[in-house]
Amino acid sequence: MGEVWSNGQCRCKGRAVATTDFKAQEDDGMKMDVMVDGARMTVKISGRLDVHTAPVLDELIEHQLANIKELMLDCGGVDSVSSVGLRAILKAHQKMKDSHGRLLLKNVTKSTADVFEVTGLDRILHCERKPRSMSVAGLQMIAKGANGECYKVDDETVLKLYFDYVEEAYAVKEKELAKQAFVAGVPTPISFDVVACGDRRGILYEMIRADTLSKYIETNVDRFDEVVELYVGFCKKIHAIVPAPNTFPDAVTLACGYVDACDFFNERQRAFLKDRLVRTERHGTLIHWDLHPSNIMRDGENLCLIDMGDMAVGTPFFDLGQIKHVLHYCGGMGLCHTFIGLSDAIAVRVWKKFVASYFGHPAPDALAVIEENIDFYRAIKNVFLYLCRSGGETMRSRRKEFIFQMLPKEFAQLR
Ligand SMILES: Nc1ncnc2c1ncn2[C@@H]1O[C@H](COP(=O)(O)OP(=O)(O)OP(=O)(O)O)[C@@H](O)[C@H]1O
Ligand SMILES: [Mg+2]
Known part of the structure; x- marks a missing residue:
């Protein structure tokens, strides 16, 4: 992420960035701050975007976008936009499209969003609304997750509030994926708005009055087999859902990106992993990618899925890798209780029963082959967790x- 600029000089991670000699501009009634980070440019606009001020934006669009692939216009401080201002934004949109890049409008206030809607530009432009501000003072915290806390807002609504290191873009992504999942038929709470609490971002969700499946497993050990069957059946239902095309990212594409970004593999190791990934049978079915029993809530006979930020389409093995990791590995290390509130010994037993049941109780040698494949996808998820x-x-x-332990022995020898 970039830093900021003073006197028109752009800085990124503390170093001066080689940009063109564009200067931060201030015109009567409008101020533009520009930050460049590699191929991404952020332009923060404050004031009016009209016939007097739009030429400043035009000038930037005309001369400063040569190597830019993502142009982000932060419209949080925009007071008003006239037709001339809109044309400047459209020009930026066209310019980015012509260079196979993209334009994003961030922090769009209600009044600016209304203008986009009235003119029909909301159908062309990619806009993110300015998150509504709220405070958690006086709200009851009902749960704590690895990345934040969950507060009761009223009888129908909860706020999932991330810690400050989670970027707004992640909250926006989770909210959108939760919506798409709901439309695709996944039993999951409705996601409303992304909100801001100081530096932290959160999502307002429909409140589910239920306990987690972890808690249900824990308190029903006398019905262990039946409860694990319930878990398996739910996962299989999710894994059978085919969402509309292009509504979820493709897990293989994401995974290849993680392998490329990982700094401790050599080129042959990267090629080995990506070769196996691209040979993965393409599934158009959903995966959750963190399908442990604390991301499932049980309301009477109904199970409901939460924590949707990593959803994708791909083989169920992506999910099985992470489920094995949480239950079998973390359980074996004595970490499962801390991570998901399920006691470690029970978690290890759940995995054994889960994997046998998911695959219809295969013979031991067939199960060993399945588990080797699961370990491959477990390693891939851990590459992602390493990166973040x-x-x-x-x-x-x-x-x-x-x-390295999860991958075949010869993997480490690849030089
Ligand atoms: N819609 C909801 N209704 C009621 N409770 C909820 C809802 N969403 C989340 N919770 C509660 O908040 C907890 C944490 O939520 P969630 O799993 O989405 O957060 P997280 O920080 O991503 O968790 P982790 O990374 O630890 O899995 C849940 O276990 C649940 O108890
Ligand atoms: Mg969770």
């Missing part, structure tokens, strides 16, 4: 070690 530093720095270095 999930679990902190100590976990990060341990994760690197066990990624």
